[in-house]
Amino acid sequence: MNAALPPNATIGIVGGGQLGRMSAMAAARLGYRAHVLTPEEDSPAAQVSASVTIGDYEDVAALRRFAEAVDVITFEFENVSAEGLDLLASLRPVRPSPDALRVSQDRVLEKSFVNANGVPTAPWQAVEDVASLRDAAARLGFPCILKTTRLGYDGKGQALLRGPADVAPAYADLDPKPLILEGFVDFGAEISVVVARGLDGSVSVFDTVENRHREHILDLTLAPAPIPEALAAGAQEIAAKLAGALGLVGLLAVEMFVDATGRVLVNEIAPRPHNSGHWTIDACPASQFELHVRAVAGLPLPAATRHSDAVMKNLVGPEETALWPTVLATPGLIPHLYGKSEARPGRKMGHVTRLFPRGALPGAHGIAAALGPLATSFRMDPE
Ligand SMILES: Nc1ncnc2c1ncn2[C@@H]1O[C@H](COP(=O)(O)OP(=O)(O)O)[C@@H](O)[C@H]1O
Ligand SMILES: [Mg+2]
Numbered sequence: 001m002n003a004a005l006p007p008n009a010t011i012g013i014v015g016g017g018q019l020g021r022m023s024a025m026a027a028a029r030l031g032y033r034a035h036v037l038t039p040e041e042d043s044p045a046a047q048v049s050a051s052v053t054i055g056d057y058e059d060v061a062a063l064r065r066f067a068e069a070v071d072v073i074t075f076e077f078e079n080v081s082a083e084g085l086d087l088l089a090s091l092r093p094v095r096p097s098p099d100a101l102r103v104s105q106d107r108v109l110e111k112s113f114v115n116a117n118g119v120p121t122a123p124w125q126a127v128e129d130v131a132s133l134r135d136a137a138a139r140l141g142f143p144c145i146l147k148t149t150r151l152g153y154d155g156k157g158q159a160l161l162r163g164p165a166d167v168a169p170a171y172a173d174l175d176p177k178p179l180i181l182e183g184f185v186d187f188g189a190e191i192s193v194v195v196a197r198g199l200d201g202s203v204s205v206f207d208t209v210e211n212r213h214r215e216h217i218l219d220l221t222l223a224p225a226p227i228p229e230a231l232a233a234g235a236q237e238i239a240a241k242l243a244g245a246l247g248l249v250g251l252l253a254v255e256m257f258v259d260a261t262g263r264v265l266v267n268e269i270a271p272r273p274h275n276s277g278h279w280t281i282d283a284c285p286a287s288q289f290e291l292h293v294r295a296v297a298g299l300p301l302p303a304a305t306r307h308s309d310a311v312m313k314n315l316v317g318p319e320e321t322a323l324w325p326t327v328l329a330t331p332g333l334i335p336h337l338y339g340k341s342e343a344r345p346g347r348k349m350g351h352v353t354r355l356f357p358r359g360a361l362p363g364a365h366g367i368a369a370a371l372g373p374l375a376t377s378f379r380m381d382p383e
Helices: 018-029 060-068 082-091 098-105 107-116 130-140 164-173 229-246 288-297 317-321 324-328 364-370 372-377
Strands: 010-014 033-038 051-054 072-075 124-127 144-148 158-161 179-183 187-197 203-205 209-214 217-223 250-259 264-270 308-316 333-337 348-357
Touching (some): 060 082, 124 130, 130 144, 203 229
Parallel strands (some): 010 072
Antiparallel strands (some): 124 179, 187 203, 217 308
8 A cells, every 4th residue: 555545544553652642633633543552441542542442462363453443553652572563564554664663672683773774872782691791791891781672661671780790680680581781871962863754765854852861761852952063963864864774654763872972872763753752742833743644644744844942841750740730820831641540650641842932942940940830840950
């Protein structure tokens, strides 16, 4: 199927979280119906979708029912098994392709792919057992970061190794195996780029943004990244190149470090909408979610332009969620809530965007002031 999906067609979204919710809302605006596959009753995505299949991602019958109910399949959650992906792809067009998903599911395949395209990462080594971990640590030096190759998110499935005494306990703790060891990058900034690639190979790249994490969870995104223009442009080129090399149809988010010497290193890639692209809903004529839906539906891609500068602040856990009424009462804060019933610690419940005229993104103090009630709940280095 190479033709554009007609209005009222159904886009199947694997995953029921907030990325699926915002994709479904963008799909609705373009005249499509969303059908969500999720194991969860009352998921954020299903709340705003035309229909839902409740079932496990590995349940063959559920995957089949889901696929047969939709016209094209995409993802907000990419950890479906190889067999599951093959089954989906045998029934409907799957965008991005199972091959692109497999690369990003596994940190070893991912880093091999990135390096094979001439793009640097942190130094890394695959770890099969404790002995190979000791070898890898001797080569990469301490501190270093041990990670599961699969299923990690928000810093889960990783451990910082400060010295030889940390090796054996960290190896025993981390699951599932196998693992990967990465050299520790003493980064000056974490940045990311979201790129959309259409069915016709055309590419639209959003501006490079800076991301600040708290306890390994994204806290703040600054758009555009306050870094030198050449670095920001270099990061965009990397993202476009990797999307092309994957033959991607859909969105690719590329997380990167700017190291102490000003080099851009790729940390990880995700072939789906990304938390660091939420600012695009309010600061761009076409958001990452619209570009996602357009790419998956075979529609033309508009340029990923930005009409405003923006700061995006995540609302994480019970404390920040408790500020919701105050957020609503604060002029200038653009509120987004995801429909989750329980605000557990570390859970992303919503986000807030604050816009500034293009070129007028303030420094730390200005951002703190502009975030009003949320200013106290984030850390930023002094200017
Ligand atoms: N090699 C590294 N050197 C320094 N910091 C790292 C390294 N790898 C990860 N981190 C830090 O941990 C965070 C989460 O790691 P990441 O690999 O992005 O996993 P995930 O986002 O899947 O949890 C990164 O955003 C970064 O702050
Ligand atoms: Mg990450």
